[in-house]
Amino acid sequence: MHPISELAALLCPLPEPGSVTPEDCFADACEQSELQRTQYADNLEAAALATEEDPLILALEQARTQKEEADRRIRLLLAYAREFQPARRYPLRELSQASGYTISGVTTAYGTPEITLVQRQIHRSPVPRKDAS
Incomplete structure (x- = not known):
């Protein structure tokens, strides 16, 4: 073969x-x-x-790019879940299990750039946090 x-x-x-x-x-x-x-x-x-x-090197590079893209999507989804969901705040444990991140990783996985991108893509602002008084 x-x-x-x-x-x-x-x-x-x-x-x-x-x-x-x-x-x-x-x-x-x-x-x-x-x-x-x-x-x-x-x-x-x-x-x-x-x-x-070399085809193997190209395949590895493609796999790495796909992995990076998947990680970017996970960060955007975490930002959306934590910053834009008024009806249901997702527990960190649930987000951790679903994303494969640790609980602390969920809280640090995204930042202002991801929040801004989500805001631009869904055309609305983040929901103010109750603990941010």
Whole structure:
């Protein structure tokens, strides 16, 4: 198997038997995964040829970028939950469990830049905190 094909197989796995509901959609799910593999391999090969970079290094860089983007989204969601939710203040413990951050990490994960971005994107101001008298 070509290294790019192996990377595609690793990062776009086929579904396991019994993992698709309803079961009669398993073949469709496999077909979709195969299509994703092919597209991923084609894109990775094109990027490797265009940049003359090693495909594994490119795949790692892409994974790091995706991880950074996921972390940015988590910070925005935490800012939204803690600063913009008047109906229900989410307990730190619940936010910690959902985000994978520690409780102290939840309180320090976001700051003014994230609050400002959330405010701009949802077109409203943060809810004043009751403890901020």
